[in-house]
Amino acid sequence: MRLLFPALAALLLAACNPVANMNEGEDRIADFxxxxxxxxxxxxxxxxGPEFREVTSREEFDDLITVVSARLGPIESSEREGFNVNTNTGGTFTTVQMATQFEQGDGVEVYMFQGNGDDMRLVGWNVNSQRLMVTPEDIAGMAEQGDPEVVEINPVEPVREERRIAPTP
Structure with missing residues (x-):
């Protein structure tokens, strides 16, 4: 009984080891x-993971990969910028942020995992890059193609405020 408590405590600590989760996350990121x-x-x-699939259909996922690939191209290099491991009653969540150099520009990837070890699954992937922003040329092209979701953009005239300064007595 004396050895049971320390062994159980060591097992629980090993299960939520942040460095192990970060390393497992980085291995999965390399594969991704x-x-x-x-x-x-x-x-x-x-x-x-199934959590990702609950909020993103396969078609939406394929569209996302198509857009990211077209705008950024393949990955040339990637380096971890930071990570966070949070364990609570909902489970263990690991977030890894990568500074990534793509063929056509740089970006920041954020990977979110839930679980530990072999049970760790990808539940979120975000890519932030200037190359992913919609440009006025993109909108004009969509409008020319008759995209019904395009809202016509009218240039906004700057507001000029008149100020009257009272003469000094």
């Missing part, structure tokens, strides 16, 4: 980035 750079959407979809 390789599949992304290879254009293997099936492999990418297989890597996401």
């Amino acid at each position: 980035q390789a599949a992304y750079s290879d254009g293997n959407s099936d492999a990418l979809w297989a890597m996401v």
Whole structure:
């Protein structure tokens, strides 16, 4: 009985070891980035967890990969900028932020995982890059193609405020 409590405590601490979670996350990120750079959407979809699939359809996911690939291209290099591991009653959540150099520009990828070890699953992937912003040319092209979701953009005239200064007595 004396050894049971320390052994149980060590097991629980090992299960939520932040460095182990970060390392496991980085391994999964390397696999995800390789599949992304290879254009293997099936492999990418297989890597996401059920929580991801509940909020993103396969078609939406494929569209996302198409846009990111077209705008940024394959990954040339990537380096971890930070990570966070949070364990609470809902489970263990690991977030890893990567500074990524794509073929056509740089970006920041944020990967969110839930679980530990072999049970860790990807529940979120965000890519932030100037190259992913919609430009006026994009909107004009969509309007020319008759996209019904495009709102006509009218230039906004700057507001000029008249100020009257009272003469000094």
